Amino acid sequence: MTGNSPPAVRFSAVSRHFGDVKAVDNLTFDILDGEFFTMLGPSGSGKTTSLRLIAGFDQPTAGSIQLHGEEVAGRPPYERDVNTVFQDYALFPHMTVGENVGYGLMIKKVPKRERAQRVNQMLEMVRLPGLAQRKPSQLSGGQRQRVALARALINHPRVLLLDEPLGALDLKLRQQMQVELTAIQHQVGVTFVYVTHDQEEALTMSDRIAVFNRGQVEQIGTPAELYEHPATSFVAGFVGVSNLVGGEIARAITGSPETFTIRPEKIRMREPSTAVPEDMWSAEGAIRDVVYLGMNTRYLVELDGGGDLTVVQQNLDTTSMDVLAARGNRVRLLWHKSHARPIATGHLAPGGRPNHEIDPSASSDAG
Amino acid sequence: METTPALPTPALVQPAPARSLGQRLSTFLYLRPSLLLVLLLGPPLLWLGVIYLGSLFALLLQSFFHLDDFTGQVVRRFTLATYQDLLTRANFDIFLRTSGMAASVTLAAAALAFPLAYYMARYASSRGKAILYLAVLMPLWSSYIIRVYSWRLILAKEGILNWFVVQVHLDGVINWLLGLPGIGGPSLTVSAIGMFLVFVYVWLPYMILPIQAALERVPRSLLEASGDLGAHPGETFRHVILPLAFPGVVAGSIFTFSLTLGDFIVPTTLGNSSFFIGQAVLSHQGTSGNIPLAAAFTVVPMVIMGFYLIGARKLGAFDAL
Numbered sequence: 001m002t003g004n005s006p007p008a009v010r011f012s013a014v015s016r017h018f019g020d021v022k023a024v025d026n027l028t029f030d031i032l033d034g035e036f037f038t039m040l041g042p043s044g045s046g047k048t049t050s051l052r053l054i055a056g057f058d059q060p061t062a063g064s065i066q067l068h069g070e071e072v073a074g075r076p077p078y079e080r081d082v083n084t085v086f087q088d089y090a091l092f093p094h095m096t097v098g099e100n101v102g103y104g105l106m107i108k109k110v111p112k113r114e115r116a117q118r119v120n121q122m123l124e125m126v127r128l129p130g131l132a133q134r135k136p137s138q139l140s141g142g143q144r145q146r147v148a149l150a151r152a153l154i155n156h157p158r159v160l161l162l163d164e165p166l167g168a169l170d171l172k173l174r175q176q177m178q179v180e181l182t183a184i185q186h187q188v189g190v191t192f193v194y195v196t197h198d199q200e201e202a203l204t205m206s207d208r209i210a211v212f213n214r215g216q217v218e219q220i221g222t223p224a225e226l227y228e229h230p231a232t233s234f235v236a237g238f239v240g241v242s243n244l245v246g247g248e249i250a251r252a253i254t255g256s257p258e259t260f261t262i263r264p265e266k267i268r269m270r271e272p273s274t275a276v277p278e279d280m281w282s283a284e285g286a287i288r289d290v291v292y293l294g295m296n297t298r299y300l301v302e303l304d305g306g307g308d309l310t311v312v313q314q315n316l317d318t319t320s321m322d323v324l325a326a327r328g329n330r331v332r333l334l335w336h337k338s339h340a341r342p343i344a345t346g347h348l349a350p351g352g353r354p355n356h357e358i359d360p361s362a363s364s365d366a367g
Numbered sequence: 368m369e370t371t372p373a374l375p376t377p378a379l380v381q382p383a384p385a386r387s388l389g390q391r392l393s394t395f396l397y398l399r400p401s402l403l404l405v406l407l408l409g410p411p412l413l414w415l416g417v418i419y420l421g422s423l424f425a426l427l428l429q430s431f432f433h434l435d436d437f438t439g440q441v442v443r444r445f446t447l448a449t450y451q452d453l454l455t456r457a458n459f460d461i462f463l464r465t466s467g468m469a470a471s472v473t474l475a476a477a478a479l480a481f482p483l484a485y486y487m488a489r490y491a492s493s494r495g496k497a498i499l500y501l502a503v504l505m506p507l508w509s510s511y512i513i514r515v516y517s518w519r520l521i522l523a524k525e526g527i528l529n530w531f532v533v534q535v536h537l538d539g540v541i542n543w544l545l546g547l548p549g550i551g552g553p554s555l556t557v558s559a560i561g562m563f564l565v566f567v568y569v570w571l572p573y574m575i576l577p578i579q580a581a582l583e584r585v586p587r588s589l590l591e592a593s594g595d596l597g598a599h600p601g602e603t604f605r606h607v608i609l610p611l612a613f614p615g616v617v618a619g620s621i622f623t624f625s626l627t628l629g630d631f632i633v634p635t636t637l638g639n640s641s642f643f644i645g646q647a648v649l650s651h652q653g654t655s656g657n658i659p660l661a662a663a664f665t666v667v668p669m670v671i672m673g674f675y676l677i678g679a680r681k682l683g684a685f686d687a688l
Binding site: 055056057076077078082083084086087088090092093094103104106107108151152155 | 586588589591592593594595596597598599602606607610611
């Protein structure tokens with residue numbers, strides 16, 4: 001990530017409109033050489049379209065796309081130094097695993113012996129040695145995923161595009177593959193551009209994340225930046241769970257009607273009589289709902305001033321019996337002033353409630 | 368707690384809800400899936416096993432009998448004499464002529480059908496696809512004989528095709544084609560070329576539909592993956608589209624090939640005195656009453672098809688099934 005080399009991918013005012021639908025609208029951003037870049041967003045937010053624009057499966061209706069400083073808009077996929085891991089793997093069913101992985105080399109007319117050697121190396125890297133003679137239909141989902149990865153990496157592309165590659169795998173396998181993917185990325189040093197709607201996956205793997213919404217990028221930053229300093233209410237709601245407080249209720253708490261967000265885990269729940277320290281905000285209310293989650297408990301607290309806040313508390317000393325009995329209890333909520341983030345109100349994440357003046361909360365279960 | 372009178376258990380007092388005969392029948396069958404299977408598969412298996420395979424067996428049996436030349440009676444005793452009669456030089460010409468026609472009709476139909484099927488599977492809107500389906504299938508709704516006879520009128524010397532060819536001054540080409548030995552003739556209505564045109568026309572739908580179905584099953588992402596890995600459209604076609612569509616081509620060719628092998632209407636309507644297999648069968652069982660020889664003739668296309676399928680399998684036609 002040196003300052004001199006051109007970015008791996010540069011979007012300059014890129015749009016892709018399908019008639020009236022603005023799948024991608026006037027996007028400008030850079031993906032740095034060698035980074036693990038994730039495009040995160042709900043379905044229909046433009047992240048997959050952006051990926052297809054980089055791959056060349058789709059062409060922009062306006063703007064310029066550069067790969068390593070070279071304009072590629074208008075070029076077909078086979079003239080771009082990028083390779084793709086597809087959501088459905090897109091393995092050729094009539095070829096063996098070895099033929100699939102070696103396809104790119106076969107097209108480049110690499111001699112058979114060298115091809116076989118490199119195919120074996122690739123299969124070893126994705127930990128599938130000895131499976132070259134199998135047909136894709138004889139493999140499990142996780143194995144197909146690895147074959148797709150090996151096939152995409154064998155050409156040594158400078159950018160690897162991954163379109164929700166782990167979407168079809170079960171949770172355990174997904175987590176294992178997340179670790180492996182980051183390891184492989186470090187090993188080969190290729191720029192990874194990863195598309196997902198899973199915010200946890202994005203936070204786990206990425207160097208930087210771009211949060212997409214309605215064909216636009218809401219914010220680009222490291223996972224920590226996005227989580228701790230969400231720029232918009234959409235980002236606050238989509239990356240992790242967040243409470244959004246505004247209007248009269250915000251005024252009752254902070255003295256200003258400016259909207260702010262506060263993460264559920266940053267809120268402490270105490271007896272109503274608890275004194276409020278100087279550096280904290282506080283609100284009083286009654287517990288309306290309790291969801292026991294094993295490690296944590298999620299409380300929905302109805303504030304006296306109207307609206308409600310989601311609070312997550314670790315079950316350090318409490319058991320399920322304790323927390324479920326807490327329903328209806330009056331509590332005082334406390335949080336550090338520095339944890340409440342002022343925020344530009346915009347679109348809400350799906351699942352979030354409309355950001356009305358008197359509706360102070362918007363929590364999203366994007367996780 | 369206040370005491371309440373003990374409630375009778377519902378099962379004892381309430382009768383089971385009255386159910387219709389249909390519901391009870393459904394439940395009866397639902398609990399006996401094998402019985403349902405027998406009921407469902409029985410009729411088609413009976414049809415296939417007894418009527419279809421049975422008559423085929425009877426046919427095979429006939430071919431091992433022999434016609435007594437003196438009495439004109441069929442001798443119902445096992446003999447290979449009929450097959451000896453079959454394997455003569457003149458009959459070999461018939462086999463070759465018919466197979467050659469079937470092969471060229473199949474190749475031409477595949478070449479014509481593939482682009483249309485590709486367009487239907489990849490590019491046509493759902494409305495456009497419906498219209499194309501209709502256009503492909505509509506000829507099959509009218510009588511095959513009527514269509515063959517209308518081609519006779521189209522191909523006749525005074526017909527519309529010849530008129531058009533003369534208008535654009537290409538009659539020399541037609542005359543040159545008709546002058547070719549083997550496939551030519553006095554006019555298009557009495558030539559192998561005319562037969563070929565009509566065969567391709569009548570069997571084309573049977574080639575389009577299986578190819579279209581096969582192409583429809585190729586996901587777009589496979590083509591994108593091929594391009595993504597550096598393959599130009601031509602290479603993608605050769606390495607991905609064609610192999611995956613090949614089972615469809617073979618399925619279609621089984622129709623066009625076998626239908627041409629057995630047909631006797633087109634050769635009778637548009638051919639000359641050189642027989643096709645279908646005509647030979649017709650004449651042997653009809654005019655000369657030599658049922659055993661007719662049966663033996665019928666075995667020939669079956670044997671040819673057998674070799675054809677083995678060849679197709681060798682080519683990997685069934686690998687992607």
